[in-house]
Amino acid sequence: MTTPAERQICDWIADRRDAMIDLLREVVDTDSGSYDKTGVDAVGERFERFFEEHDISAWRERNEVYGDAVHALVTEPGDNRKPVLLMGHRDTVFPKGEVARRPFTIEGKRAYGPGVADMKAGLVMNVFVAAAFKALGGAPCPIRVLITSDEEIASPSSRPIIEREGRTARAVYNSEPGRPTGNVTTERKxxxxxxxxxxxxxxxxxxxxxxxxxxxxxxxxxxxxxxxxxxxxxxxxxxxxxxxxxxxxxxxxxxxxxxxxxxxxxxxxxxxxxxxxxxxxxxxxxxxxxxxxxxxxxxLPVVQTPDARDLFVAYKASAADAGLPDLDGEFSGGCADSGFTASVGTPTICGVGPVGGNAHTPEEYLEIDSIVPRAQALALAILRTQAE
CATH class of the missing domain: 3.30.70.360 (Alpha-Beta Plaits)
Incomplete structure (x- = not known):
């Protein structure tokens, strides 16, 4: 059962399906291999322009070797409550020139292109969820967005930033791609x-x-x-x-x-x-x-603590109200930045991004129809966050 405020934010997101796909096309069609600082920063600049277009406060944490970290914050003046952190990386495993060989394409209900699922779609979802709260208000706490630059090489520059931001957050949603089953990731090696x-x-x-x-x-x-x-x-x-x-x-x-x-x-x-x-x-x-x-x-591993379990249960209920009644949690042998926030003690869920598969290969795909309901599930989960 959703409230009028929840339906309003879900409708706002649904109305921007095409805009989300357009932004996804732009960022996928920019090479951003982990060691390509110029390309990684170009993707970061596109998200910075998005934040500016939506009147969201944003700033950059610079790095001389790897891509800069991009931060954004949606909050009310003077609100000092712990934020919810929406997190993701914009680097890919692919070399410069990969976009020219196989740019963003849509075939049937799937999109293809380097990094389309891992994890540029999750970043697009995060920034639109932040924009929805900026436009409509109603967030029970501040919303922080962190877009990092080097996860595919174990986050040599981003790890201390992720751990720092994780310590100050009440909950972390890492928008790595949803599992091919449609599930999220609750534990990782x-x-x-x-x-x-x-x-x-x-x-x-x-x-x-x-x-x-x-x-x-x-x-x-x-x-x-x-x-x-x-x-x-x-x-x-x-x-x-x-x-x-x-x-x-x-x-x-x-x-x-x-x-x-x-x-x-x-x-x-x-x-x-x-x-x-x-x-x-x-x-x-x-x-x-x-x-x-x-x-x-x-x-570091993601180990599901009791608080993280509670966060997942609440997220699962929100996902059901967003039209994803069969969503569940899965264990993954893969690693991700979510381990850094889980290891500092902050309740963390990973794999909340749109559903995709075959990451790190030319066959990487994204399920287009998963973008809106996954964004709605995240927005509802934030709306239902308990006030401190």
Missing amino acids: GGVFMRFDVYGKAAHSGGNFSSGISAIGEIAHKIVQIHALTDLQKGITLNVGLVSGGQSVNTTAPHAEGQIDMRYVEPADRAATLAAIEKIIATSTVPGTSAKLEIKGEF
Whole structure:
């Protein structure tokens, strides 16, 4: 059952379906790979213009290497209550030029293009929900919008910003794409991404074999040992997904390197698994080799606390009133920025964006008809936030 104020905001959103698609087309048709600061900032500038067009206060937190963080705030003067935080990233995994190869297109009820679901549609949804409250009022607390720039590379510049904003929020909705089932994400794995280097000694493999020390021989032992740490029952997985090394086929390898993807569910398993990896790296099987380990990036897990469970139950009821009665919560083995806000203790729901699938591939798609009801569900959830 919805109130007149709730119906008004839902109607406002529904009336802007075409405008949401138009904005989505613009931002998808701008290359914004994580390392392309110019492109990432161009997408940020388009959202800044949107905020200006809707008289929403916005500002930029600058970064010299990665894209700038874009902030916006919808509030009444003097309102010091904790805000609801609507969050998302605008970077993609795709290289510069991807848009020229496959720009935004609509085929039937699906839209395609680089980052269309992951997660430019979620950003479009967030800014229109903020605009709805700016136009109509009625929000029970301030609404903060955070648009970050480097999630696809584990948020090296954005993590401290996300954690800072998360600590000041009463609830966080991260608008990663809704699951292909239509569900949202209530729990996620954490992930640690590492590189390790192995050092040996070069020698001619025919004329001076005994003087050589093979880094490739050593890395092979380490890979087997690292993979053996996988414990599927606990949700711990280890994958050495990239390896390289050697100088030539007729030289014992003086160097080799590998990159490790480690995933876990329980925060306590992070330290134990990492300690086991560190021991493997420090212990040589091939005499004379040495190795070093470096953490390149990390995501924290989303663990559903009682407060987060309550937030989800309330969101689910709002989704049902927005025409999504079958929506439920799912666990995901993927990582996201939502882990940073969940880990500072703020109730967090992820995957509340429009529904999509096949992220990070040329087949990435967005279900067009999910844009409006997902935006309405978020708006209703905000409207029903309990005043402090």
